Amino acid sequence: MSLEDKTPETAQEALDHLIAGVIRFREDIYPEQRELFSKLAHEQTPRAMFITCADSRILPELITQSSPGDLFVTRNVGNIVPPYGIMNGGVSTAIEFAVMALGVHHIIVCGHSDCGAMKAVLDPKSLDGMPTVRSWLRHAEVARTVVEENCGCADHNTLGVLTEENVLAQLDHLRTHPSVAARLASGQLFIHGWVYNIGTSEIRAYDAAKGEFRLIGDGPLPMATPKSRYV
Secondary structure (H helix, E strand, O other), rough: OHHHOOOOOOOOHHHHHHHHHHHHHHHHHHOOOHHHHHHHHHOOOOOOEEEEEEEOOOOHHHHOOOOOOOOEEEEEEOOOOOOOOOOOOOOHHHHHHHHHOOOOOOEEEEEEOOOHHHHHOOOOHHHHHHHHHHHHHHHHHHHHHHHHHOOOOOOHHHHHHHHHHHHHHHHHOOOOOOOHHHHHHHOOOOEEEEOOOOOOOOEEEEEEEOOEEEEOOOOOOOOOOOOOOOO
């Protein structure tokens, strides 16, 4: 059966599915990892902060094969990182907490294929009636302008190029946060720009040295981190 042929769930069926999952987790999954959850009950030492889109198809723990406690995840429409000082919101607060309180060594900004937020950036009229989304996506305007003024790609590829440029724009915004800037300068923090392809499972990472996105697993790991100055 194709997705197109599938009968939509009712509201009650959707809730029943989630509740069944809660029970299955408690009765089957939790007992197998009781020791891990007992440890996590009192502390967290995540390996990385993962900033990605709120899109339901993106599961950071799944695509990185991470366990509970491995990732400090922040999700929002368009994997946006507002520049420091623009607003005292959830993303900025999470970044500061991850760096200063949890001491993460890596921050990953991950975009993805077929991103509805990036489609909306290309088609602002689609946001009529959604004023808060329109306002939020102004943080992606720099990416749209870069693509509009520099990209000679055909229309069918504009979305992919914009998705990459948006990741780079949010990395630029990320570096305006004082906690991030300080630890980048001292070599204590590393930043990464990824784009995940939902249909193929491939993840391409930005290589700052080469100025391009490259497939993870094909040669040395691409790094977006600028050179540290106070090692």
